[in-house]
Amino acid sequence: TTAAPRVGAAEDPEAGPARRSLLELAGIQVEDKPKAAPAPRTTHDTAQLERPPLSESAFEDPLPEHVKNAPDPIIATNDDDFFKLIEESVLDAKKEPRPGRDR
Incomplete structure (x- = not known):
């Protein structure tokens, strides 16, 4: 009989599991490893938004x-x-x- 594979076990036993420290899993960088570059920010074109002039209010002051x-x-x-x-x-x-x- 074969035992069911453990949850989180690697598919290929020869490849071995990817070992990560608790610091890496927590997102804390280790000093000997360089920090990964942040993902590029997406920018939105604000010129396309139509805004009413400040002098015109959309509602009355209550x-x-x-x-x-x-x-x-x-x-x-x-x-x-x-x-x-x-x-x-x-x-x-x-x-x-x-x-x-x-109590």
Whole structure:
């Protein structure tokens, strides 16, 4: 009886398998071997694309003028508020059971 060939075994046993180091398989170049040249980049002709002029917009601006010109609100905060927010977040996370854990 003949055993089934191993997965990944070479077809021709006399030729031997192509030996590659883990560094080569990971894509890390070895110092004594020169780096392979990168593949040439394909370029696309951008002259063929038709673009509308910037003055013409394809859609209306959804924000009204009074919203765009309104200043940002000033929020008064301090370190205690920040620490309280973090503490609440940690306490909430401890209350909720996490999937895969038995309590």
